[in-house]
């Protein structure tokens with residue numbers, strides 16, 4: 001491991017990535033429980049969210065039991081491999097997990113090569129780890145051993161065998177070996193760590209997996225951290241960070257580490273060459289710049305070229321095209337790694353391959369595998385997908401009908417770009433595992449004129465105009481209205497439109513959220529990611545979203561981009577409030593309305609939220625916290641937050657928090673008395689209030705020119721004493737109340753006389769939950785007859 005790391009800088013060198021537990025499958029804990037427990041534990045250590053550190057990955061979340069098999073998922077480029085390398089390195093250097101005596105890291109890439117051969121487990125280990133063979137270790141039952149199986153998505157093995165194998169010295173196929181290792185028949189005490197892209201995770205039976213974790217990429221501070229580590233020169237790092245932050249979409253995309261790596265390279269190049277130019281805003285734009293940069297570097301280094309030369313010499317075009325051909329053909333077969341025969345099939349000879357990998361060290365690489373066979377791959381799958389798209393578009397524009405027809409699986413003589421794009425998209429929509437998703441995304445990006453130009457002769461001549469671009473976009477829109485399109489593919493259609501810089505897509509993403517299609521957590525992440533890049537949205541409403549609690553939580557960051565946010569029934573906890581607040585604080589906030597009702601926020605959550613309320617950035621006018629399990633502690637936080645800042649808040653709803661009680665109202669009345677208070681609406685329905693609260697409220701309302709026009713005290717046991725207090729206030733000339741809701745046990749005698757005594761502003765009176773007797777009703781009639789009465793609404797009085 002050390003050797004691997006001491007070589008060329010890998011793109012994630014020195015980067016840590018957090019792991020999120022997505023699902024616990026240990027028998028003694030049920031899923032939801034487990035997450036809660038982790039939340040509670042991490043809360044104590046002030047580490048928000050359900051994260052664990054990678055060195056603790058085999059500990060059950062409670063820290064007591066050890067888990068045998070952990071599966072770590074994550075989308076491409078998010079840093080799974082690096083995470084396992086980091087783990088191994090820390091272990092090898094004696095920093096962590098010293099109870100483990102051997103770590104055997106395998107990649108499915110390496111194992112694929114052995115498909116045809118027969119081994120025992122011991123032989124496999126000896127073959128790959130020579131020091132173990134030399135030390136003569138033939139049995140592993142008495143050691144704590146960890147097998148890392150990296151990149152299940154790249155597996156060409158079949159992991160479904162019924163043959164049972166328990167003997168580590170018995171020879172069999174690699175498929176059977178792995179199947180039994182994974183099922184715990186072979187070396188049942190060994191630990192296993194499997195990493196995969198989500199789409200391939202189902203190859204392992206769920207009962208074999210103790211815990212599923214997910215790598216979710218960089219948080220905002222981690223992005224900055226990355227750039228600071230990458231450019232040890234602080235000034236340069238700061239310049240690049242401020243560049244990226246200025247382009248919001250770039251900054252958001254940087255949650256994928258590979259994108260950080262590319263961005264850093266491209267921006268550094270642009271700053272160096274003074275070429276500056278416009279910074280790319282899309283994925284495709286960034287990859288094109290990256291490719292150009294690599295070629296320019298190669299020209300300067302090997303060909304004695306100048307900065308100013310065009311990179312598109314015939315020789316360079318030929319190299320990129322042959323790599324593109326390889327990328328494309330292997331992508332269609334689902335291969336991400338290539339062996340000599342694969343290269344030969346694409347007409348690339350081995351010498352060329354080695355040369356390419358030497359020239360484009362950042363794009364294409366050659367690794368020595370077991371038995372000195374060379375393994376080739378693109379440094380990252382996304383490069384393969386990008387080059388494949390470049391190749392495909394080239395074949396189309398240069399009328400290479402054979403390749404196009406083979407791909408589309410039909411006779412194809414059309415020459416219009418929009419028709420071709422439509423065909424490609426239809427083909428990619430049929431893919432179950434989405435292997436053409438990114439390819440399609442790049443292809444759409446490449447069709448945009450400005451990108452097209454950057455690639456010059458590489459793509460050949462084709463007609464593109466704003467009209468054609470619009471037709472392509474319209475086709476995409478139509479495809480996404482088709483009921484049969486799976487959520488994954490729908491999301492990819494949105495991505496394609498973004499690559500084409502069609503920003504009207506954001507409204508449709510919101511429609512999509514409400515469409516009732518069932519969304520997985522990872523799909524929610526993808527949508528949240530896009531919504532964060534959006535321009536300001538009017539409203540986001542997660543209640544209608546058909547997804548799990550975890551899915552809703554993942555959508556929360558989108559709040560940073562909207563005016564109104566409805567997050568009721570989103571299973572947010574006090575921990576989720578931390579991510580909400582960080583989203584709210586990250587931007588000059590435009591949020592004026594926030595509804596967090598019916599989430600179990602508790603006082604801790606409100607305390608977090610108050611961090612935002614205090615900020616001068618906060619422009620919130622309406623805050624709803626119905627049924628959030630709040631007590632008077634929350635009221636104290638609210639009070640102090642609202643006092644410390646010129647508050648814009650005009651509506652506060654704290655209804656259905658049983659534990660608020662009189663103490664809470666007393667705290668709030670501190671706020672009421674503050675000259676800053678602009679509250680017009682206050683709802684305290686069902687908060688276990690008594691007449692004491694009425695006293696506090698009335699004294700607060702009287703002592704300050706009150707703006708309050710609506711007061712809801714329904715479902716509280718105010719008693720006659722409380723009612724009297726309120727009636728006293730209603731008589732006062734300070735009272736501007738227009739709406740008053742169903743105060744229980746209202747004494748109509750006092751109400752009637754109170755209302756008569758003062759030019760009343762009251763237009764709405766809701767007494768629906770009172771058991772008014774005839775006497776009370778008479779009193780009210782008296783008021784209704786009076787010329788002072790401005791009531792427009794009077795609700796269902798019983799026994800009228």
Ligand SMILES: *[C@@H]1O[C@H](CO)[C@@H](O)[C@H](O)[C@H]1NC(C)=O
Nearest residue numbers: 515516517518519544546547
């Ligand atoms: C959520 O999605 C599932 C699966 O598609 C569907 O059966 C269910 O009706 C949807 N629920 C709502 C409220 O739309």
